[in-house]
Amino acid sequence: MAENNNAGEGLRRLVHDVDAVALGDRTSYESGTLTVSADEAAAHFTEEALGQVRLSWASPGESVRIVKILDAVEPRTKGPGGAGIFPGLLGPARPQGRGETHVLRGAAVVAAGFLPRAQEAVVDMTAPMAELSPLANTHNLVVEFDPPPGVDWAVVSAGLRQGMLALAAQLAGAALDAPPDHEETLPPLRTSAQGGRSGGGQDGLPRVGAITNLQTQGTFKETFVYGRSFTGALPTLLGPGELDDGAVVSGQFGHPSLKNPTYLYQNHPVVAALLERHGKDLDFAGVVISPEPVDQVGKELVCAHAARLCADAGFDAALLTKEGGGNADADVALKMDRLEELGIAAVGLFAEMAGPDGTGPSIVVPPNRATAMVSTGNYDEKVELAEVERALGGARVALVDEPATARMELPTAAFYGALSPLGWGRLTCGETVMRTAPS
């Protein structure tokens, strides 16, 4: 019994901390310093439609703003040449999540620039952004590109994605021979020990897993699983190591604050929080990934299917996350209701859309039966940014029609990952008492 699925082997992370970065003649990692050859890095972007590719670093504390952010990837590799990392896109489309994976923690490869359906996504590397974006806390190797007129934007997007993954693998490859700063072990995926629920987990602990909805709304708003668009798929069960090894890669550029970058699939915060309690308060039950269909019939089908899959996999409880705005609320709410009907406790992570003054209704499509929700903050609240010295990703911020370096006020919705549906951030909403007299 138990220990019987997915070959019973977990994943070992060999973590190398990145404390400092530089550009140099060759790419190397030594004593926490990652040096990158811009020429070597640019050579990964072979797609002609990208035009000239530029690379620069943006590090925490620098007076720099990154605008038009598209995706971020954490440098990782399983061995020379990637050795199977990012399966289906860089490595062969075979199940991953076992063995060893080298991680350059503290660095990210970030693409920034214009794509037609992308919404303006902004990060400052200075205060107050550290609480508002994971990328304000990492050394970012920013990839800018310069497509010629008349280009096919889908080709640009695919070329960027391929280049970023190859670059991420190459950077991590520089640390293959370095002793890791930390080692972390992820357990293998196990279905229910007793084949049933209610304390059916190891040591009688409740089995708690995640349901992670992936946005699937067509080109530039889709997500890749083992290299294939997940649009039209049915929910499926993954182990944590598969996410670590890049089985899920973002191709979604809408709703900046509600976006799940590849970086956060590699470092899934809900999975991390569950694993912290694994074997103590709960038995980790796995990750069900589900598409977010655009039509009601599709939503109801995948929600019922996901709930059934959780029941079959022996979940006692599930934490649900989404990607996107109000439309995606429906996918979380429907699943929460279906789960509760099957006796599986459901907690949903929601961003609030309560209007700029915070007094509007928060959730566009709330659940009917389930009630337990965590707030990742209010989408509409304004935040003021100071002027910065330089900007990457574009010359202007289209949302406010200002130079990209200018002082500006933006809604929280514009900050990359600020309301992270995957639970990265500490932002939430508190209620303030109104005054009646004019101030």
Added chain:
Amino acid sequence: MTRVVHYLNQFFTGVGGEDAASTSPARTDGAVGPGRKLQALLGDDFEVVATVSCGDDYAAGEPKAVDEILALVKDAKPDVVVIGPAFSSGRYGLACGRLAAAATQAGLAAVAAMHPDNPGLDEAAGAPVVRSGEAAREMGPSLETLAAAVRKLVAGEDLTDAEGRLGKPARRNRVADENAARRAVALVLARLGGDREATEVPLPNFDQVTPAAPVEDLSQVTVALVSEGALVPAANPDKLESARATRWAHYSVEGRDSLPSGEFISVHGGFSTVAANEDPQRIVPLDVARELESEGAIGRLHGEYLVTAGNGTSVGNAKRFGTEWVADLRKSGVRAAILTAT
């Protein structure tokens, strides 16, 4: 003596019902209609010096209405502005909510009254609003609540639930001790431990909309096309937002049989607009509507379409657009609308 200026709609000042809903703002001296009862409740320390009135369609549908109303209010030099009660009337409520917000913003003491489900509550932007009944049959108790609130307000005291203060507390962003993922795990463990109440987000209490009665004979009425598909003239002259819309626009289709590709585009941020831009009529179906019009299936097609972008739009703004659209369409004699959604 505390000077009170009272705001009422055209109905309660006796100008007329729906036939007079497009009446522009006007002021009369002294208390009118329910204002007399308000005067009696407030007593001799207060004087209702003027009553400002406006038709509901004008007040809710005309962008400059609130400024015009506020100007008339200010001219009467009020110590306190008393607004409504609007009960559950949507257009009247919008006007009351906006006036409460504008007067408060201008530094005047102001309080409005309406039913908790009135969309005007969201327009008050935190300005004081107290509870009223659902309909005018509850005028008496509603005015008593309002009068008590006026006395408190003038005394410089805060209004609370006890005075019927409406409006939920503002939800403001703050930084929690743990990230959302860890808080979610704590919440699910609490739930598995038997706590079925715990949540960080109270369930919203959406009102139920009763559908209008079916139109008896479509061949006799004017029908409008309205859309959240963000279809605008190619230059986007009103700068309609592609996401988080705060406004809506209207464009003429008078004398047009089609919306050609290139002349109209969708600026919607929530879907690929390629197909929409190849044939804008798949967002606003003017071609089919004109066919129905020439066949006599509908009486007449309204001369313009109303449009916003439904992408990340707050429920509060969406409710306001809906109420404003109703005012605008009613003013034009439209009896039915086809809302295309993307």
